[in-house]
Amino acid sequence: MDIQVSTANGHVPVTILHVNGNIDALSYEQFESKADELIKGGARYLLVDLSKCPFISSAGLRALHHIFNELRALDTDNQKSEEEVRRGISAGTYKSPNLKLLNLSKESRSAFELSGFDMFIETFNDEQTAIASFQTAG
Numbered sequence: 001m002d003i004q005v006s007t008a009n010g011h012v013p014v015t016i017l018h019v020n021g022n023i024d025a026l027s028y029e030q031f032e033s034k035a036d037e038l039i040k041g042g043a044r045y046l047l048v049d050l051s052k053c054p055f056i057s058s059a060g061l062r063a064l065h066h067i068f069n070e071l072r073a074l075d076t077d078n079q080k081s082e083e084e085v086r087r088g089i090s091a092g093t094y095k096s097p098n099l100k101l102l103n104l105s106k107e108s109r110s111a112f113e114l115s116g117f118d119m120f121i122e123t124f125n126d127e128q129t130a131i132a133s134f135q136t137a138g
Contacts, residue, residue: 001027003034008047010131015043016102020052023060032063039070044098045134046071049127051103061115064099068121071098089120096121102130 001021008014015038023031035046046067050056056064072085075098080088088094101123104112112118124130 001030003031005034005038008127008131010133011135012045014045014047014131014134016047016049016127018049018052022055022057023053023063024055024057025059028057028059028063031060032066035063035067036070039067039074044071044074046099047102047127047130047134048099049102050105050108054105054107056104056108056111058111058115061111061117064101064117064121068096068099072096085120092119094120097135100124100130100133102127 001019001023004018004020006016006018008016017031017035017038019031021027038046048064080094085094099121101112101121103125104123109123112121112123122130122133124133
């Protein structure tokens, strides 16, 4: 797996991770580590471009969940309690303001939806629309 990083300026600065290769048991740590490095470096809005990632395994989904939690913990503009987030996910009213996905393959989308991740992480097929969807609170 190879990860290229770029940035885009929408309403907020968006860091884009362009993943080339599967995110699975062999590569999820590299993916998670790269995201953690970017977050520690100040990235607060991540868009993961999966156009060249044919498959995401359960290990890859765990890595996405880890990234979701890291970003949520640092988001002082959108502080919601754990309970508020859970209720919002169950009701379909909460989507991560900090993590979004772009260009999921058919197989990855299936795993993503079966696991319920689509309930709290938005997905897009158009990069400009995805970038524009990131907003600051307030």
